[in-house]
Amino acid sequence: MTEIEAGGQSRVYRGVPVAEGIGIGPARLMDPAHVPSHVPRYRIGDDSIEREVRRLKRAFREAREELEELAERVRRQLGEHEADMIRAQVLMVEDPAFVTEVEELIVEKRLNPEAAVAEVVGRFEEMIASIDDPYLRERSADVRDAGRRVLGKLLFVDGAINPTLTEPAVIVASHLVPSLTVRLDREMVLGFVSEHGGRTSHAAILARSLAVPAVTGLEGLTDEVLDEEMVIVDGADGVVIVQPTNEQLEKYREMERRFLARRRAVIAQTARPAVTADGAAVKVLANVGDAGELALAREYEADGVGLYRTEVEYLTHTSLPHEERLVEEYSRAVELFPQAGVVFRALDIGGDKFPPSVPLAHEKNPFIGLRGLRLLLQHVDDLMLPQLRAIARASAAGRTAVMYPMIASVADLQAALELFDRALDEVKEEGHAVGPDIRQGVMIEVPSCVPMLPELLGACSFGSVGTNDLVQYLLAADRNSERMVDAYDPFHPAVIRTLAAILEAGRAAERDLSVCGEAASDPPFLALLIGLGYRVVSVNVGAIPRVKGVVRALSVAGCEDLARRALSARTAEEVLSAAEDFTVEHVEPAQERALDAPRGKG
Ligand code: PEP
Numbered sequence: 282m283t284e285i286e287a288g289g290q291s292r293v294y295r296g297v298p299v300a301e302g303i304g305i306g307p308a309r310l311m312d313p314a315h316v317p318s319h320v321p322r323y324r325i326g327d328d329s330i331e332r333e334v335r336r337l338k339r340a341f342r343e344a345r346e347e348l349e350e351l352a353e354r355v356r357r358q359l360g361e362h363e364a365d366m367i368r369a370q371v372l373m374v375e376d377p378a379f380v381t382e383v384e385e386l387i388v389e390k391r392l393n394p395e396a397a398v399a400e401v402v403g404r405f406e407e408m409i410a411s412i413d414d415p416y417l418r419e420r421s422a423d424v425r426d427a428g429r430r431v432l433g434k435l436l437f438v439d440g441a442i443n444p445t446l447t448e449p450a451v452i453v454a455s456h457l458v459p460s461l462t463v464r465l466d467r468e469m470v471l472g473f474v475s476e477h478g479g480r481t482s483h484a485a486i487l488a489r490s491l492a493v494p495a496v497t498g499l500e501g502l503t504d505e506v507l508d509e510e511m512v513i514v515d516g517a518d519g520v521v522i523v524q525p526t527n528e529q530l531e532k533y534r535e536m537e538r539r540f541l542a543r544r545r546a547v548i549a550q551t552a553r554p555a556v557t558a559d560g561a562a563v564k565v566l567a568n569v570g571d572a573g574e575l576a577l578a579r580e581y582e583a584d585g586v587g588l589y590r591t592e593v594e595y596l597t598h599t600s601l602p603h604e605e606r607l608v609e610e611y612s613r614a615v616e617l618f619p620q621a622g623v624v625f626r627a628l629d630i631g632g633d634k635f636p637p638s639v640p641l642a643h644e645k646n647p648f649i650g651l652r653g654l655r656l657l658l659q660h661v662d663d664l665m666l667p668q669l670r671a672i673a674r675a676s677a678a679g680r681t682a683v684m685y686p687m688i689a690s691v692a693d694l695q696a697a698l699e700l701f702d703r704a705l706d707e708v709k710e711e712g713h714a715v716g717p718d719i720r721q722g723v724m725i726e727v728p729s730c731v732p733m734l735p736e737l738l739g740a741c742s743f744g745s746v747g748t749n750d751l752v753q754y755l756l757a758a759d760r761n762s763e764r765m766v767d768a769y770d771p772f773h774p775a776v777i778r779t780l781a782a783i784l785e786a787g788r789a790a791e792r793d794l795s796v797c798g799e800a801a802s803d804p805p806f807l808a809l810l811i812g813l814g815y816r817v818v819s820v821n822v823g824a825i826p827r828v829k830g831v832v833r834a835l836s837v838a839g840c841e842d843l844a845r846r847a848l849s850a851r852t853a854e855e856v857l858s859a860a861e862d863f864t865v866e867h868v869e870p871a872q873e874r875a876l877d878a879p880r881g882k883g
């Protein structure tokens with residue numbers, strides 16, 4: 282973490298900018314120890330000690346019962362040896378030393394039970410990690426798991442996630458995980474600041490769609506900031522100021538006013554169609570994950586929903602949703618866009634998304650582990666079929682499509698298509714109404730897809746390019762790591778050439794293609810996409826008004842010239858500087874003119 286300035290109490294840090302905007306408010310630390318990265322930490326009142334200790338004991342009891350059941354199931358299915366691993370965790374949650382240490386923190390330090398559990402688990406983990414014996418060292422994962430289970434019991438109430446922010450605050454966390462981001466009340470979150478995470482991590486995407494200013498890559502910050510200290514977050518420049526001076530506060534409040542005024546002006550023009558200066562229409566679809574984002578997609582007049590991240594529902598509940606609940610949720614989405622349509626993405630969990638209702642083994646590299654369709658194919662009855670049945674049933678409400686994440690081979694797609702047929706036959710046989718034409722598509726995000734596109738596109742109706750993952754897998758650069766923000770570069774010539782090859786394959790197969798990764802909402806990248814020939818983008822819902830404005834400022838002829846130069850470039854720097862110069866020259870002046878012009882349709 283770079284501290285760039287310190288004067289009096291005020292400390293200024295520079296990290297990686299994630300979501301633009303200015304946030305000013307008291308800090309709220311969400312993760313004190315090394316253990317789960319999303320634990321609220323606050324002081325409890327004297328009168329609530331007894332209640333909190335009772336809550337703690339109940340959490341331990343429930344965790345123990347759950348682990349005992351799990352050990353028994355594992356014994357029956359896999360054998361004694363595997364069950365012993367779970368039993369080690371039972372011993373952990375029964376250990377009086379563990380329980381007493383946590384209780385002491387609650388009673389003596391007035392710490393909330395969640396933070397107390399996390400702190401003690403952190404201590405145990407550290408102790409075990411320092412042991413010489415490699416076998417015993419490995420056991421620190423058991424401690425973490427057991428602790429996480431107790432924490433889950435504390436954080437979740439009646440199957441729904443317990444809201445933990447009672448006043449507006451800037452969240453300071455070591456990792457911003459999607460399960461934290463989705464459950465926070467948007468009205469209460471003034472900014473996100475984290476030690477770790479990349480620009481296209483799912484939490485970062487959520488921050489942008491919630492329009493919450495965010496900065497990452499500030500390693501060590503959780504040790505530097507105290508709860509309630511005043512913090513300024515500048516998400517465009519990646520600057521975080523702790524305990525700002527009055528002059529700094531004044532300066533940033535003015536910047537915040539200007540930023541919000543500009544955003545309001547851009548939003549006021551969202552009804553104007555996204556047509557380039559030389560007359561080419563570009564469809565701007567929305568990426569959404571929940572009802573709030575769907576409502577915004579309507580408000581911003583999206584041309585439909587190009588990516589419905591269905592996993593959000595699973596991240597916010599402790600039990601699997603029933604089919605009826607999914608049908609209701611999906612039908613409501615389709616009803617909002619009956620003509621333009623909704624593309625539901627089959628559940629993409631694993632990677633950095635771990636719903637509490639789906640117990641998954643720890644993997645060293647979860648992004649190249651059991652994720653997306655690979656995971657679904659191992660959970661056909663409990664995850665995949667119920668969801669596909671719900672999507673099929675929702676199609677009665679209007680235009681519906683489904684696409685499959687993390688397709689790596691033709692066999693993957695075949696398996697998915699067969700399961701969809703099965704789901705469709707089942708619901709029809711049961712007498713449910715379904716729409717006349719449910720389109721199925723492939724997400725193009727694993728590089729092995731690209732040479733197989735003739736076969737893949739031949740077998741389905743459309744493709745959607747997920748640049749967030751395509752870039753990370755193509756360049757071997759973790760999208761979730763703040764250390765990879767330079768290596769993870771959508772402007773790399775290999776990415777541009779791959780995007781051109783994908784478009785070529787789409788044309789040859791006569792299939793619709795769209796781009797649904799975050800890069801599509803970055804003006805210089807959008808210019809490149811249009812120049813390459815893409816005419817449909819699906820973007821973070823918060824970016825829709827701006828993306829439409831950028832399209833209106835571009836001309837296809839200019840973009841094509843830019844794309845030609847990018848295709849012959851040798852380095853990412855060449856591509857980026859050409860695209861940025863182009864945007865500065867063409868987009869910015871046109872946007873300034875548009876913002877000065879009268880508002881509304883036209
Ligand atoms: C992508 O990979 O580009 C994408 C849109 O999906 P996600 O970000 O959810 O992985």
Ligand code: MG
Binds near residue numbers: 686749750
């Ligand atoms: Mg993806």
